Amino acid sequence: MTAARVPVTIFAAGWKDADLPAYPPGVAVRRIAAAARGLDLHAVLCSLHGDGVTRVMVEGGPTVAAAFLRAGLVDEAVIARGTAALGERGRKPLGEWGLELFEDRAHWQHVEERAFGPDRISIYRAAGHLRGGGP
Numbered sequence: 001m002t003a004a005r006v007p008v009t010i011f012a013a014g015w016k017d018a019d020l021p022a023y024p025p026g027v028a029v030r031r032i033a034a035a036a037r038g039l040d041l042h043a044v045l046c047s048l049h050g051d052g053v054t055r056v057m058v059e060g061g062p063t064v065a066a067a068f069l070r071a072g073l074v075d076e077a078v079i080a081r082g083t084a085a086l087g088e089r090g091r092k093p094l095g096e097w098g099l100e101l102f103e104d105r106a107h108w109q110h111v112e113e114r115a116f117g118p119d120r121i122s123i124y125r126a127a128g129h130l131r132g133g134g135p
Helices: 041-050 062-070 099-103
Strands: 008-012 027-031 076-081 108-116 119-126
Touching: 008 041, 076 099, 099 108
Parallel strands: 008 027
Antiparallel strands: 076 119, 108 119
């Protein structure tokens, strides 16, 4: 797949036109207001909603996951756990938080567990409606 066949949108804050890389056809860049810790994620989601997007899968690593959690914009989390050790210097999977975040039953409901051999997938849903202000 290429951006010419499947549109790609990049959200950016703080870039000047001269600083933007040259992207291939099919890649759109939208300027979004900056927040204290990066992009204003509410503005990103509002922009996507304006395009008719009603569901977003976020798979961007610990920093991005923590930002969405902190903003209270996660209504479901799908956590894949393998058995391989990451070593002594492994990073927390959710920025400053570990997976124990989902043990907070006031905010998260464990709704499903699946096993794939020795690996597991756990699904958690936010209790009630989307929360503001993060965990």
